[in-house]
Every structure is written in structure tokens, then in C-alpha cells.
């Protein structure tokens with residue numbers, strides 16, 4: 001709140017204003033006040049100085065003496081806090097904004113150090129020169145000299161306002177250490193060295209943002225030092241010290257002039273209020289600035305250390321199982337291990353850190369838990385995935401093994417395997433849980449269940465397919481014989497019988513399917529699909545069988561048989577022996593016509609009783625879901641008209657052959673020896689027969705002949721004897737043949753000339769030829 005001290009002549013006023021009250025509210029009158037101070041148009045021509053230090057260390061006194069301000073000064077007799085919040089005043093006859101800040105370590109605020117930190121940070125961030133006010137005897141102390149506070153302030157200041165400008169330079173601030181009540185016993189240089197070293201130490205110990213890790217204290221701050229004598233004991237020296245120091249703020253020519261341009265924030269004076277309000281808001285609202293107490297700071301430091309130690313061991317342990325899990329293995333007792341690492345780390349942290357500030361301890365504990373959780377999370381997720389995979393593989397294996405035999409219930413195998421491996425997954429997943437960690441396996445579990453269902457469905461589909469194939473084979477076996485029989489004995493209602501047999505067998509097959517499908521837990525849709533497939537395949541089996549039976553050879557055979565049965569056999573089934581007076585033509589025509597009439601019957605599946613007609617939807621899809629080309633109507637036609645014509649022509653040719661054969665058989669019957677010839681033979685041979693019967697020699701020979709014939713017949717020797725006879729005959733023939741060949745093919749041997757003695761008795765008139773003949777004969781004899 002501004003103190004109203006308007007000057008009647010319009011000269012600038014020097015009244016102070018409370019920029020931030022003790023409720024941490026920033027004043028709304030600041031801009032107005034800057035105008036009143038006459039600095040509205042000052043542009044950059046102004047400076048800003050603030051003071052930092054413990055309560056009642058003469059800060060206000062110092063500022064009033066240096067800048068001619070009138071900040072409240074403590075009443076010596078009461079020794080209590082005077083400055084509350086942050087005040088500002090214009091320096092007398094100086095374009096200097098002077099900020100008097102509530103002292104630190106105030107009795108009134110006690111443990112609540114929030115305001116002193118925020119106000120200190122605000123002063124540091126907004127001023128060009130920060131006067132660090134302290135008693136000489138505070139130098140070298142840590143808490144006493146506000147070093148802890150400075151450390152915090154530096155840390156947050158760096159994080160919030162420490163980013164370099166575009167040219168890489170940093171906004172600098174002068175820290176002017178004013179050592180009060182300087183007695184002179186400790187040389188100035190020593191004090192400077194101690195304070196400089198303290199500041200360097202503070203700077204080194206603060207945690208810096210990564211990108212500002214290597215920044216030095218001098219990048220942000222210049223340090224300057226001065227002393228003031230004891231105000232009460234040596235008032236004269238004090239006064240001269242003040243005067244000397246004042247010169248540093250006013251005399252720009254001096255080397256140690258404090259308001260160097262490099263410290264200026266480059267904010268025009270009329271924007272200072274807005275700028276400072278922004279800084280205050282940033283200071284106030286930033287979470288990082290909920291600054292801790294010294295106790296908290298210590299706790300933070302120690303808890304961090306303890307936590308890091310606990311984490312180091314924990315990380316080492318968890319690392320050991322990372323590889324196995326990543327490689328896809330289900331690590332046994334992983335949950336147990338994780339819980340052990342977890343509790344060990346927490347116990348270690350709890351044991352060492354619980355002695356520190358509870359808030360910090362709890363907060364850091366939560367941090368530790370969160371880090372451990374994120375470290376173990378990949379193991380949890382990986383193990384769940386591995387569990388999922390391994391249970392699924394085992395489920396598949398068990399399904400396949402279960403379905404290996406003949407008699408098994410698919411539904412039982414599925415439900416058994418499913419519940420076992422779901423349980424196995426759940427047990428494995430639950431084993432991984434750590435109390436207090438919000439991990440969930442539900443999503444993975446439902447994925448696992450879905451995949452189990454997919455595998456079961458696939459197995460069921462495969463099994464259904466297999467089952468339909470088996471039923472189809474059985475159907476084929478069952479339908480084969482009835483179809484063969486019915487097609488072998490064609491009648492007009494042949495197809496009625498075939499279709500009846502087909503329906504009967506199909507009903508049995510469908511029944512077999514439905515019984516098995518029940519144990520498969522097939523859906524209604526799957527059943528409909530499978531039955532449709534079964535019907536179509538059954539029909540195709542029937543068709544194949546019919547095709548096989550009505551192939552060229554088959555159909556011609558059947559027609560021939562049918563024809564023969566009617567032409568070559570009589571009604572009683574006895575083979576006909578055609579006589580010349582038989583009506584071969586009529587029988588032939590009848591049999592042929594009846595047989596030809598079968599061809600149209602064979603050519604199309606068409607029952608007489610239309611209720612037996614069978615039909616199937618065309619273009620039905622297979623069990624695999626693939627649509628097959630299937631035109632039911634076309635399957636009803638066994639052969640086309642052209643084919644029927646061809647068959648009938650070929651049959652006609654066969655039938656004609658039978659006809660010719662029949663005709664020939666009557667002719668050959670006619671060519672037999674007439675019966676009267678036998679009579680003539682009896683008459684003519686009567687005498688010879690009597691001669692044999694009544695001549696004992698002939699009779700005996702006849703009887704022997706008969707007995708021999710009987711013996712040969714009864715011993716079945718006719719064949720061997722014939723064979724022997726034949727062999728002997730052949731041998732005789734061969735021998736004879738060879739002899740003859742030898743005889744006729746031998747060339748005449750050359751005859752050696754012998755001396756010829758003319759026998760007396762030989763007639764002289766014997767001609768040469770006869771002699772030669774005789775000679776030749778002789779030679780042969782020789």
C-alpha cells in the first residue's frame with residue numbers, strides 16, 4: 001500500500017510502497033507509483049537494488065542511510081520485526097528503486113520459511129544489485145549467514161531464470177556483501193576469502209539443469225564486499241563508511257560503481273511493475289518453488305542418497321532377469337524374486353530414511369516406488385507375454401494330442417485344456433503381482449482367452465472337416481452297392497430306388513454328423529454349413545458312382561445283359577435253342593426295343609415318383625468357406641442326347657450280332673444228320689452187330705474194349721492216355737519224318753570204281769543200265 005505523500009509542486013514523491021504484502025499479494029498500485037516517483041519516462045535510466053539478510057540486522061537503517069529512503073526501522077527497545085513483506089521506495093535524488101525485504105530467519109514466521117525464500121528469490125531475480133547484509137560474526141557460519149537459504153535460492157533462480165540469452169550470455173547480478181559491525185580484528189581479505197569460498201561451495205553443491213551443468217558462479221554473479229563499522233560504538237566511522245559506500249551507488253566515475261550496465265535487466269521503467277509482478281507470479285506459482293525447510297533439504301539430500309543406494313542394488317538384481325525374459329522364457333518364480341528385490345530395497349530405504357523429515361521421506365519413498373515400478377514393469381509385461389505364448393503353445397499341443405486317438409470328445413478336450421491353461425496363465429500372472437503396485441494382467445488375459453478361442457475354433461473346423469470326410473467315405477461305401485444293384489437291373493423306377501437308397505444313406509450320415517457335432521460344440525451356423533457340404537458331397541459321390549456305372553463299357557454291358565436276358569433266355573431263364581420255326585425276329589425286336597427304351601431312363605436322374613426328387617442349392621460353399629462351382633441341375637443329366645444316340649447305335653450293332661448268331665444257330669441245326677440216317681445205319685449194320693454179339697472172340701474183344709473204356713473213364717485216364725498217345729504219335733511221326741527226310745535228302749555216294757570181272761554165267765547181252773542198277777544195289781547192300 002502506497003503512503004500518500006504527494007508533493008504540491010509536482011516534484012517526484014519518495015513515498016514507499018508495499019510491493020508484496022505479508023500475505024504474498026503483489027500490489028496493483030506499482031505502475032502508478034513509478035509514475036509518482038517520476039520514473040515513468042525514465043526508460044532504462046534507473047537502477048534497482050534490493051537487500052537480503054537476517055531479520056533486524058539493520059537492513060532498513062542501511063538503505064535509509066544510503067538512499068535517503070524512509071523504510072521502517074526497528075525500535076531499539078522492542079527488538080521485533082519491523083519490515084513485513086517487500087517494500088520499495090525511490091532513492092532520494094537518485095533514479096534508483098530500492099527494495100527493502102522482510103528479514104530472514106524471523107522469529108515471527110518460525111519454521112515457515114516459505115516467504116523468506118520466495119522474497120529472496122524475487123529480490124535476486126529482479127534486482128541489479130543485491131545487498132547481502134550480515135553481521136561480521138555471521139561470516140563463516142552456514143545457517144547464521146543464510147548460506148542454506150542462498151543455496152536454495154541460487155538453485156531455483158538458475159532453474160527458473162538461468163537460461164542464456166540468444167547470444168549465449170547470462171544476465172548478471174552483483175552480490176554486494178555488506179559486513180556490519182566490522183571491528184577490524186579479522187582482516188577484510190580473510191572475510192572476503194571466507195565468503196567467496198562459501199559462495200563457490202554453495203554454487204558447486206546446487207543441482208543444475210543438465211544444459212547448465214557446467215556453468216560457473218561467475219557466469220551469473222559478481223561478488224563485491226564492503227564493511228561498515230559498528231553504528232553505536234563507532235558512529236563517526238560508521239557515518240564515513242556509509243558515505244563511502246553511498247559513493248559507490250552514486251558516483252558513476254568510480255571503478256567500484258555498483259550499477260554497471262551489465263547488471264541492468266533492460267526493462268524500461270514503465271514496464272518494471274509488470275515485469276516484477278510476472279517474476280513474483282512465477283516465483284509464487286512454480287511448484288519447484290515450494291521450497292523446503294532446512295530439515296526438508298537435509299531430508300531430501302539424505303533420502304535421495306539412501307534411495308539411490310537402494311536402487312543401485314535393486315537395478316542390479318532386476319537386470320539379471322531382463323535377458324531371460326526378453327528371450328521369451330517364462331522365468332520361474334519371477335514374481336517371488338521381484339517381491340524380494342522390492343521389499344529389500346524398500347526396507348533398506350525405510351530403515352535409513354524414515355528418521356528424516358516425514359513429508360520428504362514419504363515423497364521420496366513414492367519416487368523410489370515409482371522408479372522401481374517402472375524398472376520392473378518391463379519384466380512384468382514380458383513375463384505376461386511369455387506366459388501367454390507358452391500357455392497357448394501348450395494348449396495347442398494338448399489339443400492335438402487329445403485328438404490323436406479315435407474315440408475322444410472334442411468338447412471335453414477343449415474345455416479341459418482351456419480351463420487348465422487359463423488357470424495356469426492366471427496362476428502365473430497372479431504370482432507376478434506385488435502388493436501396492438497397480439499392475440493388471442486383465443488385458444493380456446482377455447487376449448489370451450481370445451487366442452485360445454481362435455485355436456479351439458480352428459481345431460474344431462479341422463475336426464469337422466475331417467469328420468465330414470470320414471462320413472463322406474462311409475457314405476461312399478454304403479451307397480456303392482445299392483447303386484450298382486439298381487443300375488444293373490434297370491426298371492422304369494430305377495431312379496426311385498436309387499434316390500430312396502441315397503436318402504436313406506444320407507439321413508444316416510447326417511445323423512452321424514449331428515451326433516459327433518454335439519461333442520464339438522459346433523455352432524448352429526457351422527452345423528448348417530457342414531450339413532450343406534455333406535449333402536453336396538454325398539450327391540457328388542452318388543453322381544461319381546453313377547458315372548462309373550454308366551461309363552461306355554458299363555452301360556453297353558448293362559444293355560447287352562438286359563437284351564440277352566430277354567433274347568437268349570426264355571421267361572423261365574432257360575437258354576433258348578433256336579429252331580427254325582421259332583419267331584427269332586419277333587423276340588429280337590421285342591428284346592431290342594425294351595433295351596433301347598432303357599437308354600432314356602439311364603440318361604437322366606428322374607424318379608417316377610416326383611416326391612423322391614432331390615435337389616440342392618447351386619454354388620454352395622465348402623467347409624473352408626471357399627465357394628465351389630456347383631450346378632445341381634446339370635448333375636441330373638447322366639449323358640446327353642448325342643451320347644444316348646451313340647450308345648444306342650453301338651448297342652444296335654451288338655444286338656444285331658446276337659441276332660445273326662441266333663439265325664446261324666438255326667441253320668447249323670438244320671445241317672445236322674437227319675434222324676432217318678440213323679435208322680438206315682441200324683438196318684445196314686444189323687448183321688455186323690449180330691456177328692460181334694454172337695461170335696465169342698469178337699464179343700470178348702468188344703467186352704474188353706468196353707471194360708478198358710470204362711476203367712479209363714472211371715480212373716480219369718483218358719487225358720493222360722491221350723497225352724501218351726499223342727506223344728507216341730508225335731514221336732512216330734517225327735521218326736518217320738526224319739527217316740523219310742534222310743532218305744530223300746541224302747545225295748548219292750560217289751562209287752569207287754572196282755575191277756569188274758565178267759562172270760561167265762552173266763549174259764553178255766545184258767544192257768548197261770541193268771548192270772548199273774545191279775551195281776548200285778550191291779553197293780547199297782554193302
Ligand SMILES: Nc1nc2c(ncn2[C@@H]2O[C@H](COP(=O)(O)OP(=O)(O)OP(=O)(O)O)[C@@H](O)[C@H]2O)c(=O)[nH]1
Nearest residue numbers: 055056057058059060061073074081082083103231
Ligand atoms: N549494532 C548495530 N545496530 C544497528 C546498526 N544499524 C542499525 N542498528 C540497529 O538495529 C536495529 C534494527 O534495525 P533495522 O534497520 O530495523 O533492521 P532491519 O534489518 O531492517 O530489521 P527488519 O526490517 O525488522 O528485518 C535498530 O534498532 C537499529 O538502530 C548497526 O550498524 N549496528
